[in-house]
Amino acid sequence: MVAIKDHETVQHKAQKTLLESIELKEIPVHFHCREGYCGACRTKLIKGEVEYLTFPLAYIDDDEILPCCCYPTSDIEIELA
Amino acid sequence: MKYTTFNQKNNNPLTEPMFFGNPVNVARYDQQKHQIFEKLIEKQISFFWRPEEVDVSKDRVDFQKLSDSEKHIFISNLKYQTLLDSIQGRSPNIAFLPILSLPELETWVETWSFFETIHSRSYTHILRNLFGDPSSIFNDIVENEEIKKRAADISKYYDDLIFATQLWQTLGEGVHTISGCSYNITMRELKKKLYLCMNSVNALEAIRFYVSFACTFAFAERELMEGNSKIIRLIARDENLHLTSTQHILNLWAKGKDDPEMVEIAEECKEEATEIFLNAVRQEKEWAAYLFKQGSMIGLNKEILCQYVEFIANHRMSAIGLGQPFAIKSNPLPWMNNYLNSDNVQVAPQESEISSYLVGQIDSEVNAEDFGDFDL
Ligand code: FES
Ligand SMILES: [Fe+2]
Ligand SMILES: [Fe+2]
Numbered sequence: 001m002v003a004i005k006d007h008e009t010v011q012h013k014a015q016k017t018l019l020e021s022i023e024l025k026e027i028p029v030h031f032h033c034r035e036g037y038c039g040a041c042r043t044k045l046i047k048g049e050v051e052y053l054t055f056p057l058a059y060i061d062d063d064e065i066l067p068c069c070c071y072p073t074s075d076i077e078i079e080l081a
Numbered sequence: 082m083k084y085t086t087f088n089q090k091n092n093n094p095l096t097e098p099m100f101f102g103n104p105v106n107v108a109r110y111d112q113q114k115h116q117i118f119e120k121l122i123e124k125q126i127s128f129f130w131r132p133e134e135v136d137v138s139k140d141r142v143d144f145q146k147l148s149d150s151e152k153h154i155f156i157s158n159l160k161y162q163t164l165l166d167s168i169q170g171r172s173p174n175i176a177f178l179p180i181l182s183l184p185e186l187e188t189w190v191e192t193w194s195f196f197e198t199i200h201s202r203s204y205t206h207i208l209r210n211l212f213g214d215p216s217s218i219f220n221d222i223v224e225n226e227e228i229k230k231r232a233a234d235i236s237k238y239y240d241d242l243i244f245a246t247q248l249w250q251t252l253g254e255g256v257h258t259i260s261g262c263s264y265n266i267t268m269r270e271l272k273k274k275l276y277l278c279m280n281s282v283n284a285l286e287a288i289r290f291y292v293s294f295a296c297t298f299a300f301a302e303r304e305l306m307e308g309n310s311k312i313i314r315l316i317a318r319d320e321n322l323h324l325t326s327t328q329h330i331l332n333l334w335a336k337g338k339d340d341p342e343m344v345e346i347a348e349e350c351k352e353e354a355t356e357i358f359l360n361a362v363r364q365e366k367e368w369a370a371y372l373f374k375q376g377s378m379i380g381l382n383k384e385i386l387c388q389y390v391e392f393i394a395n396h397r398m399s400a401i402g403l404g405q406p407f408a409i410k411s412n413p414l415p416w417m418n419n420y421l422n423s424d425n426v427q428v429a430p431q432e433s434e435i436s437s438y439l440v441g442q443i444d445s446e447v448n449a450e451d452f453g454d455f456d457l
Binding site: 028030031032033034035037038039040042055057058059061081 | 124321322415
């Protein structure tokens, strides 16, 4: 489960990136590249774990994630920018 | 300290700061102090493209259909982008290479600048197709007041750093009088100039292209000037990567992951850094006003463009710890994302029928069985 601050909770879909799962619910997330190098989707991770299958190039802080290229590995809680 | 093209001191590059340590000697990438720059080099090279591979011939027909105000918008944007890439094609090399201390960062800067020269070459490709002889357009870049104003603001931080570096490398620290002017050269001052310069470059890569990008993609939404739009997409993809690099540099400094003195300087110069960014935002809004002074174009006007600049600025300022100074929360031009998305950048050269790209793909898979009855 993906709890999003100020939005409804989203069910994470297997094989989909976190961004794609959130978009299925039509919650607007900012994005440009969708490939981990621009940082447009930078999002705060409040709780839980995610993994990357490719190296995330964009700058993110220690408590931030890139939804366009990450996959949750537990229930997570996030706050969109 | 005098610059040397091959520092004979056997220093350990893993303990050097990004800038103002020992000059780089061995170009080695097996180990990196900051791995990110090696990753950025790989990514940038994987983006390689050539302007000539994008067919812009249909644009010539489209251009004739544009209204005079639309032609003004289109050409002015190309002029402005030409200026930006003229500066970026040389300045990171000239300003940063003499003071760099990490091989991976040195090569990143060279790779970055090289791609800016591809951008510059693409403007010639676009303009030559539209005009045959584009001289008058290029000549106007150094005449046009609106463009010159921006050029002065962008180049001043580079020029300042370059000049101070030259004094330092020839005369060392101290007060030097050159042609009646005195300059106080200290390491602290040099680092400050570097910090401000990096902020100015970051602002350039972050927002200075976006008014122009929005206009290009607004034409493309109407299925006009699509060759140009394909090229601009490739450029936008590269610019995003450049921005990522300057964001990393600024954050490595601010978060104390590189030179400890830069933490203090980042703190000390925060206001000035904010002002550099906000000034770029103001200039981009003025640019939007200049573009639309003869009339707007379908799908865009000055107000919405200014909002878009603020929206982008919020995101990009917060990425370097400068907060979100503008009230705007949602993207006023959501269709822009379709053009900035790399899934859609399918004009990749690999797609076209150009043989030089196919050669490497042929039979790169060779199985052991292929050598079955092959005796040595
Ligand atoms: S959309 Fe570019 S990093 Fe996520
Ligand atoms: Fe560029
Ligand atoms: Fe750039």
